[in-house]
Amino acid sequence: MWLLVAGAPLLAHHSAAAEYDQDRTVTVQGIVTKIEWTNPHIFIYLDAKDENGQVVTWSLEGASPIALFRDGVHKDSLKIGDAITVVAFPARTVAHLGDMKTIMRADGTKLMDRSGKQ
Amino acid sequence: MRRAAAIALCSLALLTAHLSAQWPAGPAAGVAKKPANVATDRAPVPRTADGKPDLSGVWEPEKNRPCPPEGCTDLHTGEQFFDIGWGVKGGLPFTPWAADLVKVRKAEGNKIDPGTHCLPTGIVRSHTFPLLKKIVQVPGLVLILNERNSLYRQILADGRPPVPRDTELPSIMGFSTGRWDGDTLVVESTGFTDDLWLDQRGSPLTSSGKLTERFRRVSFGKLQIDVTVDDPKAYTAPWTTTLNQFLVPDTELLDYVCLENEKDLQNIR
Numbered sequence: 001m002w003l004l005v006a007g008a009p010l011l012a013h014h015s016a017a018a019e020y021d022q023d024r025t026v027t028v029q030g031i032v033t034k035i036e037w038t039n040p041h042i043f044i045y046l047d048a049k050d051e052n053g054q055v056v057t058w059s060l061e062g063a064s065p066i067a068l069f070r071d072g073v074h075k076d077s078l079k080i081g082d083a084i085t086v087v088a089f090p091a092r093t094v095a096h097l098g099d100m101k102t103i104m105r106a107d108g109t110k111l112m113d114r115s116g117k118q
Numbered sequence: 119m120r121r122a123a124a125i126a127l128c129s130l131a132l133l134t135a136h137l138s139a140q141w142p143a144g145p146a147a148g149v150a151k152k153p154a155n156v157a158t159d160r161a162p163v164p165r166t167a168d169g170k171p172d173l174s175g176v177w178e179p180e181k182n183r184p185c186p187p188e189g190c191t192d193l194h195t196g197e198q199f200f201d202i203g204w205g206v207k208g209g210l211p212f213t214p215w216a217a218d219l220v221k222v223r224k225a226e227g228n229k230i231d232p233g234t235h236c237l238p239t240g241i242v243r244s245h246t247f248p249l250l251k252k253i254v255q256v257p258g259l260v261l262i263l264n265e266r267n268s269l270y271r272q273i274l275a276d277g278r279p280p281v282p283r284d285t286e287l288p289s290i291m292g293f294s295t296g297r298w299d300g301d302t303l304v305v306e307s308t309g310f311t312d313d314l315w316l317d318q319r320g321s322p323l324t325s326s327g328k329l330t331e332r333f334r335r336v337s338f339g340k341l342q343i344d345v346t347v348d349d350p351k352a353y354t355a356p357w358t359t360t361l362n363q364f365l366v367p368d369t370e371l372l373d374y375v376c377l378e379n380e381k382d383l384q385n386i387r
Binding site for chain 1: 140
C-alpha cells in the first residue's frame with residue numbers, strides 16, 4: 001500500500017559478512033509463515049518451492065526492530081500469509097538461510113530496500 | 119487522484135499511530151532545546167545552573183566510513199568502529215604481546231568478538247557502536263545510558279579519587295571519575311577486565327589500562343570526545359583518538375537486548 005524503505009543492518013551485534021556471502025544473492029518467492037520481530041535481528045520465515053518443486057522453509061534475517069522502526073518499517077508491516085519476494089545474501093554454511101536485502105510485495109511495492117541505502 | 123489522496127492519508131494515519139505507539143512525543147526533560155531558526159552548529163552550547171557545559175541529550179557516533187555507490191551492505195558506521203587506530207599517526211603502538219593477540223583475534227574474527235556473544239563492549243566501543251546513548255548530567259554525576267543491552271555507565275564527578283588499575287573486582291565498563299577542566303569534562307577510568315576489545319579487529323585493553331576521556335561539547339549538536347589509552351601491557355606508549363558524537367534531538371532510547379533472540383553465533387565462520 002505504501003513504500004517503505006529501510007536499511008537492514010546486522011552490524012549492531014556482528015558483521016554480516018562473517019555469516020553471509022555478500023558477493024551473491026538469491027531470490028526467494030513464497031508465503032510468510034512466521035515472524036519474529038525480536039532483537040537483535042528480526043526473522044521472517046517463508047515457505048517457498050525449491051528447484052524440484054518441493055516446499056522448503058527459508059529463514060530470512062533482517063535488521064533490529066529499532067533500526068527498522070526508525071526507518072519506518074513496523075511490526076505490522078508484514079503479516080502471516082503475505083506473498084512476498086525476498087532478495088537475500090545467502091548464508092555461507094547453512095542452507096535456506098539468508099540476510100534480506102529487499103522485500104517486495106506481490107503488487108511490486110518494496111517493503112524494504114537497502115540497495116543504494118547509505 | 120482521490121485514491122492517491124486516500125493512500126496518503128492512510129499512510130499518515132498509520133505513521134502517526136506508530137509514532138505514538140512508542141514514547142509519546144514531547145520535550146525531553148532536562149535536555150536543552152535548540153533556539154529556533156539557529157543552525158545546530160551555530161546555536162550556543164547549553165549550560166547547567168552552575169555554568170558548566172550541559173552534555174545532556176541523546177547522541178549517536180560519527181558515521182564517517184564511506185558506503186560504496188550501490189549502498190552499504192551493512193550498518194553505516196565510523197572508521198573507528200573497525201579500527202580504533204584509524205587516524206592515529208603511525209598506527210597503534212602495539213607491544214609484541216598485543217600484536218600477536220590482534221593476529222589471533224583477526225584469524226578468529228567474529229566468533230570470539232565479545233560483541234557477537236552479546237557481552238557489554240566497554241567504554242570505547244560504546245562511543246563507536248552505531249546505536250544511541252543518552253547522557254544525563256546532574257551536579258556531581260554524569261550517567262550514560264546505552265541502548266545496546268540497556269547498559270549504564272556512571273561517571274562520579276564528586277571529587278572521589280580514581281580507582282586503582284588492578285582493582286579487586288574488575289569491570290568491563292571500568293570505574294569512571296570525572297572533573298571539570300574549564301569547559302572540558304575530564305574522565306579517568308580504570309579497573310578493567312583483562313580481555314576487552316576496543317574495535318572490531320580486536321585492539322586490546324587490559325587490566326593495566328587507563329582511559330582518559332575529554333568530553334567537550336563544541337557546538338549545540340556536536341560532542342567531541344578525545345580518548346587517551348594508556349595501557350603498558352598492550353601499547354608501548356599512550357595514544358589518543360577523537361570520537362565525535364552528534365546530537366539526535368527529539369528522540370528517546372529504545373530496546374536493543376542482544377540475547378533476546380540471538381541465532382547468528384552458531385553460523386558464523
